[in-house]
Amino acid sequence: xPRVAFTTFAILKKPYGNPEVQEFDDLTPPTFEQAERSPxxxxxxxxDPGQSHLTNFQRDWGDWGKFEVPRFYTGGRxxxxxxxxxxxxxxxxxxxxxxxxxxxxxxxxxxxxxEWFLKPEWPTYxxxxxxxxxxxxWADACARLEHLHDHGSSAFSFSFRHPFDADGAPTRLGxxxxxPGTASASGS
Numbered sequence: 001x002p003r004v005a006f007t008t009f010a011i012l013k014k015p016y017g018n019p020e021v022q023e024f025d026d027l028t029p030p031t032f033e034q035a036e037r038s039p040x041x042x043x044x045x046x047x048d049p050g051q052s053h054l055t056n057f058q059r060d061w062g063d064w065g066k067f068e069v070p071r072f073y074t075g076g077r078x079x080x081x082x083x084x085x086x087x088x089x090x091x092x093x094x095x096x097x098x099x100x101x102x103x104x105x106x107x108x109x110x111x112x113x114x115e116w117f118l119k120p121e122w123p124t125y126x127x128x129x130x131x132x133x134x135x136x137x138w139a140d141a142c143a144r145l146e147h148l149h150d151h152g153s154s155a156f157s158f159s160f161r162h163p164f165d166a167d168g169a170p171t172r173l174g175x176x177x178x179x180p181g182t183a184s185a186s187g188s
Contacts, residue, residue: 045089065137067138069084
């Protein structure tokens with residue numbers, strides 16, 4: 001059964017390590033832990049252990065591929081200048097991703113995004129369907145964000161506001177949304 005790949009991307013007002021964004025950085029590990037315990041969560045991109053001395057751009061991300069950022073990123077690539085916040089994960093269905101994003105710690109952190117991040121002129125997330133044996137890469141995530149920015153929601157890359165099901169048809173979030181062969185119960 002296909003799964004949902006989900007990526008997020010934002011640019012911090014200051015690089016990591018700056019007191020202005022430290023609270024966001026401190027909230028990241030518990031937010032990841034909450035995601036991993038969420039219904040529908042499958043996996044997320046994690047660097048191989050023992051690489052804390054390397055930048056995200058240098059670390060080995062295994063099956064998730066070489067770390068990349070979309071063309072919207074204009075910040076640095078060293079520990080002192082890195083100001084991007086990005087995630088890449090897999091979920092069983094679209095409703096599970098939506099439930100995590102807009103609940104719990106992630107929701108409270110999301111509500112404070114204006115404190116830590118530049119106002120985006122690009123999509124801050126994108127979703128797309130992948131075969132059940134596929135692992136999306138960081139390059140895939142960049143392509144999906146850029147495509148969503150350039151062309152809007154489509155079966156290739158979409159938002160919660162205009163989602164597509166695993167068969168490539170427009171759908172709506174709710175109850176059974178995003179599961180092949182099922183009808184949705186509610187609107188977005």
